[in-house]
Amino acid sequence: MITVAPTGAEVDKSAVPALPVTLDELVTTARECQEAGAAMIHVHIRDADARPTLDLGRLTETVRALREATDLIVQLSTGGAVTDSYESRLAVLDAQPDCCSLTCGTVNFGDEVFMNPWPFMRELYARTQERGIVPEFELFDFGHIAALHRLLDACGPPAGGHVHCDLVMGVPGGMPGDAATLVAAVAALPRGATWSATGIGRSTLPVMLAAQAAGGHLRVGMEDTVTFARGRAVTGNAELVERAAALARLAQRPPMTPAQARVMLAVPGRR
Ligand code: KMH
């Protein structure tokens, strides 16, 4: 399964004009990425000034537009930006996505701190269970894997019953993005869980190659890297998905369709 994370909350549109920030840009990118082999989209949105926002009206309209234009599994970020309040991050679920991110612990995040204390994790998880929204557990560090086990032990299985994780590697402050770390992290995941991996910045390629070899799924996109090759900026998300899909085919593990990914993740169709 290929997930595309096209925008994120950190990249500046003025520095990276190809970053999709309007709804039209996002929908166009989503269509192109589905065509290129993506099955899920991890969504952060921006306001009229291209700044990150968790505005509920915009989020709801975004979910609707992506469902109308594509078959992609729509995963909204509940991480938002490091400045977002817990309350606004919890309210993301009111936009009724198929899936949402759920980060399993606090992590240093460059010069900032991405806050995910236990009571917040628990509350977010309980709301996903109540509403039937499938969480993707975001793991930036080894302690997050321990916290995921604790969450499942304390609160039971997620909506749909299947555990899917995403290893986010190479964040300054989190686990490094290399093959040895990936293999160790995968060994510590809950039994039966599926997982994808993404490497931030220059760890993109090593993490993608290691994840493919280790039987994982892939997340790519301009949230995670804006450099395609040394000295060459990414021109759009689709070329990152195309590269991941080409690698998957080379490895005899061709990309899943959105319908196949829905079955794997136990995400109901809601269009
Ligand atoms: N933007 C980061 C602070 C998520 O989407 O859930 C958090 C993040 C994780 O991107």
Ligand code: ZN
């Ligand atoms: Zn994100």
